[in-house]
Amino acid sequence: MKRTLSFTFKLQVAYGVNTTYYTLKSLPLLKKILPSSLYGALKLKRLCFIIYIIYSILAIFLSKIIYYLLFLYLPLRAYHTDLGATFLHIFFLLSLIGALINTNVFDLNMTNYYAINNFRLDAKEYIIISFVHGLVRMALGYLFLFAIFGYLYGLNAFYIIVIILGLISLKVMAAYFKLCYEEKINGKITAFLVLVFLSMAYLLPLRGYVMPNLIPLFFYVLLIISVYPFIMKLFNYRNYHLYAKRKLAKFKNGLDTNKGLNKILSERNISEDLTITSDQKGFAYLNDLFIKRHKKLLYQASKRQCIFILVLFGFVIALCVYLKEDLGELRAMILTYLPYFVFIMYSLNRGGEFCKCLFMNCDHSLLSYAFFKKPENLLKLFKLRLLELVKVNLYPALCISVGLSLLLVLCKDMHFLDHFIIYLTLISLSIFFSIHHLTLYYLLEPYNLEGIKSAGFIVISLFTYAICVFFMFLRYSNLVFGILISLFCILYCLFAYYLVYRFGPKTFKLKR
Amino acid sequence: MAMKFVIEGLKKSYDQKLVLDDASYEFSKGKIYALLGRNGAGKTTLFNCISSDIEYEKGKFYFIDQEKEELRPSDVGYVLSTPEVPEFLTAYEFLKFFLEINESKIQDTRSIEEYLALVNIDSDDAHKLMKHFSHGMKNKMQMLVNIIARPKLLLLDEPLTSLDVVACEEMKELLRKIKNDSIIILSTHILDLALDLCDEIVLLSQKKLSPVLPLDLDDEGFKEKIIQSLRSEE
Numbered sequence: 001m002k003r004t005l006s007f008t009f010k011l012q013v014a015y016g017v018n019t020t021y022y023t024l025k026s027l028p029l030l031k032k033i034l035p036s037s038l039y040g041a042l043k044l045k046r047l048c049f050i051i052y053i054i055y056s057i058l059a060i061f062l063s064k065i066i067y068y069l070l071f072l073y074l075p076l077r078a079y080h081t082d083l084g085a086t087f088l089h090i091f092f093l094l095s096l097i098g099a100l101i102n103t104n105v106f107d108l109n110m111t112n113y114y115a116i117n118n119f120r121l122d123a124k125e126y127i128i129i130s131f132v133h134g135l136v137r138m139a140l141g142y143l144f145l146f147a148i149f150g151y152l153y154g155l156n157a158f159y160i161i162v163i164i165l166g167l168i169s170l171k172v173m174a175a176y177f178k179l180c181y182e183e184k185i186n187g188k189i190t191a192f193l194v195l196v197f198l199s200m201a202y203l204l205p206l207r208g209y210v211m212p213n214l215i216p217l218f219f220y221v222l223l224i225i226s227v228y229p230f231i232m233k234l235f236n237y238r239n240y241h242l243y244a245k246r247k248l249a250k251f252k253n254g255l256d257t258n259k260g261l262n263k264i265l266s267e268r269n270i271s272e273d274l275t276i277t278s279d280q281k282g283f284a285y286l287n288d289l290f291i292k293r294h295k296k297l298l299y300q301a302s303k304r305q306c307i308f309i310l311v312l313f314g315f316v317i318a319l320c321v322y323l324k325e326d327l328g329e330l331r332a333m334i335l336t337y338l339p340y341f342v343f344i345m346y347s348l349n350r351g352g353e354f355c356k357c358l359f360m361n362c363d364h365s366l367l368s369y370a371f372f373k374k375p376e377n378l379l380k381l382f383k384l385r386l387l388e389l390v391k392v393n394l395y396p397a398l399c400i401s402v403g404l405s406l407l408l409v410l411c412k413d414m415h416f417l418d419h420f421i422i423y424l425t426l427i428s429l430s431i432f433f434s435i436h437h438l439t440l441y442y443l444l445e446p447y448n449l450e451g452i453k454s455a456g457f458i459v460i461s462l463f464t465y466a467i468c469v470f471f472m473f474l475r476y477s478n479l480v481f482g483i484l485i486s487l488f489c490i491l492y493c494l495f496a497y498y499l500v501y502r503f504g505p506k507t508f509k510l511k512r
Numbered sequence: 513m514a515m516k517f518v519i520e521g522l523k524k525s526y527d528q529k530l531v532l533d534d535a536s537y538e539f540s541k542g543k544i545y546a547l548l549g550r551n552g553a554g555k556t557t558l559f560n561c562i563s564s565d566i567e568y569e570k571g572k573f574y575f576i577d578q579e580k581e582e583l584r585p586s587d588v589g590y591v592l593s594t595p596e597v598p599e600f601l602t603a604y605e606f607l608k609f610f611l612e613i614n615e616s617k618i619q620d621t622r623s624i625e626e627y628l629a630l631v632n633i634d635s636d637d638a639h640k641l642m643k644h645f646s647h648g649m650k651n652k653m654q655m656l657v658n659i660i661a662r663p664k665l666l667l668l669d670e671p672l673t674s675l676d677v678v679a680c681e682e683m684k685e686l687l688r689k690i691k692n693d694s695i696i697i698l699s700t701h702i703l704d705l706a707l708d709l710c711d712e713i714v715l716l717s718q719k720k721l722s723p724v725l726p727l728d729l730d731d732e733g734f735k736e737k738i739i740q741s742l743r744s745e746e
Contacts, residue, residue, distance in 0.1 A: 267643055270600045274639065282612045286601075293600045365596035369657065370563070370586045371613055509565065 004125035008115065008133075015111050016052040017045060023455050024048070064141035068149065079205040084154040085213050086205050092216035093201035095167055097194050103174035105131060106244055116244045124240035131234075135171060139164050159217065166220025169227035176230045179237060206319075266360035269297040283377065287384040290362055297357055298350065298392050305348055305396040313403030320410055331411035334404055335418060335478040338425055341400070342471035342485075345429040346464070348396045351437025354389050359447040367510045375505035382442060382500055389434040397430035398423075421482035428489040436464070439496040442504045515541040515577040517665050517695045519721065522571030524554070524561055531557050533719040535571070539665075539695045544687060546706030547699040548724075548738065549716035555699035556593070558716065559667045563590045575664060583665070589658035589694070593670035595650035599643035603633055603653055606642065610657050617661060631656045632682055648679040655683065659690050666690075668698040672705060684709050703735060715741055 021044065071094060072087060079086050106112060106127050115121045146160045155163070177185070204210065271293045278288040291298065320327060366372040401423045408418055440446070446457035474481075522535040531554040539545055549555050560566040562573055564585045573583040598606060607624050615621075628638050631652040642650060651671065658666060668687075672680045687696060687709065697714075700706055706713050713724040715738070724738055 267599060270641065270643055272641065274602070274641070282609070285605075285612065286598075286609050289605060290600060361600050362598050365598045368565075368590060368592055368596045370588055370590070370663070371610070371661070373585060377613070 001125050001129075004121050005129055007119065007121060008126060008129050011115055011119070012111055013049065013052065015114075016056065017048045020048040020052045020055070021045075023458070024051075060137050060141045061144050064145045068145055073149075075202060081205050081208055081210045083152070085210045087153040088155075088213050088216045089205065089210040090201045091163075092211070092219065093197045095170060097197050097201075099170045099174040100190055100194060100197075103171055103178055104134070105175050105179050106247055108247060112244075113248055116248060123244040124237070127240050127244065128234070131175060135168050138171070139168060142167065154213075159213075162217055162220050162224070166223045169220075169223040169230075172227050172234065173223070173230045176233055176237075179234070179243060203319075266357055269294055269357060270361060271296065283380045284384060286362075287381065287388065290358075291388055294357055294361070298354060298388075301350055301353070302392050302395050306399045309396060309399040309403060313399075313406065316403075317406060317410060320407070327411040331408060331413050334407060334411075334422075336475045338422070338478045338481050339471045339474040339476055341426060342429060343468040344400070345397065345426065346433055346468040348393070349430070349433040349437065350392050351389055351434050354385075354392065355437055355441035356447060358385065358441070359445075360449070364447075364449065364510065367508075373505070373509065378442075378504055378508055379501060382438070382504065386435065386438055389438055390431050393430045393434050394427065397426045401426045418478065421478045424486050425478070425482040428486040432485075432489040432492060435493050435496050439500055442500045442508045445508055445510070515575055515664070515695070517541075517583075518572075518574050518576060519558075519562070520572040520574075522558070522561060522568060522573075524557055524566075524568040524571075526557075530719060532561070532568075532571075535716075535719065535721045537714060537721040537723075539697060539714075541664075541695050542692050543711040544691050544696045544698060544709060546710035546713045547697055547716055547721075548703065548706050548713055549699070549701065551701060553716045554719065555701075555716055556669055558721075559590060559669050559697075559699065562665070562667060563588045565590075587664040589661065589663035589666045591651075591655050591658050591666070591668045591671050593673065595647065595654040597642045597645070597650050597653050599641065602639050602641055603628060603645070603649075604638040606653065606657070610660065614661050619662070627656060627660060631686065648675045651675060652679070652683070655686065659686070659694075662690075662693050664694060666694045666696045668696065670700055671698060673700070673702065703738060707735070713738065717741055 072090060075090065076083065076086060112126075112130075115126050116123055142164050143160070146155055146163070150156075150160055273293075276289065276292045278285050278292065280288045320330065371377065404422050404426075405419050408422070413419075440457060440460060444454055444457045444460075446454040476484075517539045519535060519537045519539075522532050523530075524532040535558070547555055547558070557566070561568045561571070562583070575581045575583065575587070601609070604624055607627055611618065611621065611624070611627075625635070625638070628634075633649065633652060637645075637649065642653065645653070655668075655671065672683055675683060687698070690696075691711075698706075698710065715722050715724055722741075724741070
């Protein structure tokens, strides 16, 4: 166990340190200063090690703060129920959802692949160590979160310890079920349970129903008491090696030919349906076949988003009808909270996935052919792809627009301009993010087969994310905001198109 | 006079490591050249420079036919050592797409089936997604697409290294068939392949290109001479 522990640590650190150096090396200014030979330089390695450790520690706490802000702090502002009880009510139900959909015993990633296949570490020891490591990180994250914000919700040291031990117990049980019954777990039932817990978490407090503090605490204590047999079962489970091999086998063939993990996963998105054909010609033919053979990846997610949005709006509309309360406040909220949708449209946009898939399954190979790299051909394809990406993202935007518009009708707001601005803003935002993703892809070509993105791309993405979050806190009149955002989108589109036209032929190439 | 392709004073380094230093050579149409060098000598780097896939510090590439012509990326066909084909397409679809795009440039166009027959891909395989193709079949497709357009210069980076004996012989035969249409440079570190297939051997050693004069290509002494030249790099 000691050897595996030390090796697991060394492997993760080596991978992390080299990734840190690689990221530093791809930053625009540092690119020329740092030579590849420095991968072996001890002092720089130490610096990267420090950066990596700081990043790893920060990641534990930052992820918990973001989780807290998005899922607890912001929603809690909307309720009039007891703050402490509502906090624990939502937190408990979210922890059940986390156990259902966010429990990983053995991820498909390169470090795990190297550990099991190349370095032949003992699978049982390696998986248990990695899992415990994950639990420790989770516990530290929550400890930090509660230490800072716990007092707001009346959580004393005893409560905090019970909650954290309860969470660990829950994860252990979920891990056991995942390990032994993964193949039998029904995705639809999981989705149904998630929906039920989510509704209970956020809708019950709207009607003033929250669990008294004692109920979640009682459940956590119950989990702590009953976790022991599951711990023993995890330790005595015999088939860790087979489990790991079965998971890794899913991309074994690809790795044998030196493909990256992302490439292998991406290849699985190609439809095997050979009845798919196209009557287009040239680049339109290529694009048409690409879209049709990746329909599941591109349109299924969009379809799911639409269903979710429509169900959500249906639910809100039904609630409004049922409550029969004065809806003037709701109307004002819709009209002034429009900037909030910048973040929502950003989150819903499929541009990132689309571009990654384009690279992995199409451009990575075709960019090695001279005919494909000709400037006029690149631009021809850029236009075709842009149209398709806009289309993919337009459906959810339209669904939200229709939903908001119906809510306005329910609020007896029949002003054409109010409705028009909603459609205009959301459609503009959807088009803007589509262009933004594709333009970045053509100008930075951020991917390689491992999926590692260029540091420049990461910086711009973080910047975009920060701006979108910033918009969540802006309140503007819908008319001003709608017009400004649409004008900005038009200007950005023209500018982006010029940039791709001017620089795309030089920048859109494989990074060798 | 047969068309020539000239590399003049090429210099390329990665960070502080100089890989090619004032490398120069003249290649003639109608011949297959073996670019021979040890692992890591810079063969792929040289090809990447020629195909404009990477930047280089100094150097020129041009053709001399009736007059001097600058090399354009579209003049180069580049067959990579790890074959790259769009895996979401079938072989038939890839070829159809390629022929449509290059319609105006391809002389004596044949049917897709005829082209596929050139590299012995039968109709069953032609309609399979290329993600299910073996390394050898992907290699054949990559080679086929590169030779159909008859580029002035065809670069082949270790093209036969991982093929089985039958596929290897088929590819050699194909290269011999097309050698009059292009200048073919084939990089390899396998000496026997270079001796068997190529008309001239160019050594990439000590960051420079140099010819190995064709005294007697079957002579064991000649092999020894090449090995000595490559060893001198150590």
